[in-house]
Amino acid sequence: GAPLDPRYTFGNFIVGKPNELAHAAARRVAEGGPVGFNPLFLYGGVGLGKTHLMHAIAHDYQTRHPMAQVLYLSAEQFMYRFVQALRESTIMDFKGMFRNVNMLMVDDVQFIAGKDSTQEEFFHTFNALVDQGKQIVISADRAPAEIKGLEERIKSRLSCGLIVDLHPTTYELRLGILQSKTEGFRAQQPDLEIGTGVLEFLANRITTNVRVLEGALQRLFAHASLLRREITLEVAQECLADILRTNDRKISIDDIQRKVAEHYNIRLADMVGPKRARNVARPRQIAMYLAKQLTSRSLPEIGRRFGGRDHTTIMHGIRKIEELVTEDHALAEDVALLKRLLEA
Ligand code: ADP
Ligand code: MG
Known part of the structure; x- marks a missing residue:
């Protein structure tokens, strides 16, 4: 696997409200034994300590179980090795290497989204290990359900253990x-x-x-x-x-429109365009709502930036989202995620 950073230990990890749950789960998994958190799925924004915690688990587990095989690697390395194994016809060795570990840790799993053959292989590796009762630890920048381009069966597999998030720091x-x-x-x-x-x-x-x-x-x-x-x-x-x-950099309406369009897989032009179809209009309203929340722009100014819409249209859009976040859980999660990504 990839080398572990000796500084990323539990001893060097400062625990506070935003990460106490993730830390406790990581500690428990590091002890080994039948904890039932399989997989442990850690997620959170950039630089909040996901990689640190994964290395800490590996160090601690390895100390407690010196004979055990721990394999830590990024999803990118997983893909790289898989492609290399295909090219060099060493796929059996590749499979063998993964099937023989006691603990597999894959960092930044969102990387394999949209990469079909890599996802397929990851899915089989994952199942083979779970069936043998081997521990799996995964990290990502968002929750499984939020990873676009990840197969449903993988999302559901990733969700069967324990999912914990690292909150923004206080x-x-x-x-x-x-x-x-x-x-x-x-x-x-x-x-x-x-x-x-x-x-x-x-x-x-x-x-x-x-x-x-x-x-x-x-x-x-x-x-x-x-x-x-x-x-x-x-x-x-x-x-x-x-x-x-x-x-101190301020969040701009541009940033918001770009992120929201990307998240919902619509064209940036549709943010400011006239389309009224729900799949376009809803994201546009979310962007309006975020523009109001995250910038100091007035409604008329926001209207101008959304293709010259009237401030009452903007107001209506914002009200709609305010209403929806209280009743539509999935939408509320989406909005929270977008906010987190924009503020990161
Ligand atoms: P992520 O993988 O979530 O992007 P990292 O684990 O790479 O973040 O953390 C970024 C840096 O911040 C690392 O040097 C890590 O040691 C440090 N760090 C993050 N959270 C903590 C913490 N709670 N206590 C001590 N160091 C931390
Ligand atoms: Mg990391």
């Missing part, structure tokens, strides 16, 4: 992660001073994802160490100006 979790990473840096460079309020400032201002947060802290320490300066608020603002700026 201020408390971000601060906790920063404090823990800072301890790590300070252990290596004890003479570096970090001013009060700096970590709080970063936790407040860098909300996109944990990877960016970590990168910012790392850069800050490198910068301060080179210049032999204390890390003050001013140093942080200056040194991280670019990151702070992108994090």
